[in-house]
Amino acid sequence: MWQIWIILAGIFFVIEMITVGFLVFWFGIGALIAMIVSFFTSNIAIQTAVFVISSTILLFFTRPFVNKFSKKEDEIKTNAYSIIGKRGIVIKEINPVSGEGQVKIGSEVWSAKSKEDKKIEQGLEVEVLEIDGVKAIVK
Numbered sequence: 192m193w194q195i196w197i198i199l200a201g202i203f204f205v206i207e208m209i210t211v212g213f214l215v216f217w218f219g220i221g222a223l224i225a226m227i228v229s230f231f232t233s234n235i236a237i238q239t240a241v242f243v244i245s246s247t248i249l250l251f252f253t254r255p256f257v258n259k260f261s262k263k264e265d266e267i268k269t270n271a272y273s274i275i276g277k278r279g280i281v282i283k284e285i286n287p288v289s290g291e292g293q294v295k296i297g298s299e300v301w302s303a304k305s306k307e308d309k310k311i312e313q314g315l316e317v318e319v320l321e322i323d324g325v326k327a328i329v330k
Contacts, residue, residue, distance in 0.1 A: 192233060196226030196242075213257060214250070221246030271322045274301070278318050285311040285329070294319075294329060301327040 203219030225242035232238070274296050282300065285292030287308040294303040294317055305311055306320050306328050317329035 192235065192238065193226045193229040196222050196229055196238070200226065217249040217253070218246050220249055274299070274319050274327065275321060276319065278316055279327075279329070281311050281313050281315050281317055281329075284313045285317075294327060296327070303327045303329050306330045 200219045200222035203215050203222060207213075207215040207219065221242045224245040225238045228241045229238050277296050279294040279296035279301070281292065281303070282295045283291065283293035285294075285303050285305050287305055287310065290304065292303045292305075292311070294301050296319060301319075302325060303317070304323070304326050307330070311317060311329070319327045320330050321328045
């Protein structure tokens with residue numbers, strides 16, 4: 192019976208290499224533990240119970256520990272969301288009544304509106320707080 196457990200462990204490890212999460216690895220370790228138990232008993236129910244229990248314990252107790260120490264990539268802001276937090280210059284007065292206004296952020300010109308619905312004069316520096324459709328919400 193140990194051959195079946197080693198094959199299952201191999202399958203779990205191959206699936207782990209294909210997937211991006213760190214989940215199936217613990218089932219492979221559980222299968223290896225069940226393989227070791229199969230050397231001491233031929234009862235399939237005991238081997239399966241050891242596999243299920245050990246995989247569950249490993250999954251719930253060691254996965255959070257490993258996730259805490261694994262390197263997590265910071266989310267990279269792209270496209271329109273890359274300007275959030277940046278500063279720009281008002282090149283056309285932002286008027287909440289008429290809904291007009293433009294800011295220049297870097298080399299790009301964006302339609303803009305004020306977060307507080309206040310008029311912002313041309314030439315003032317503003318900060319982009321969020322994006323609403325195609326308009327930059329500034330303060």
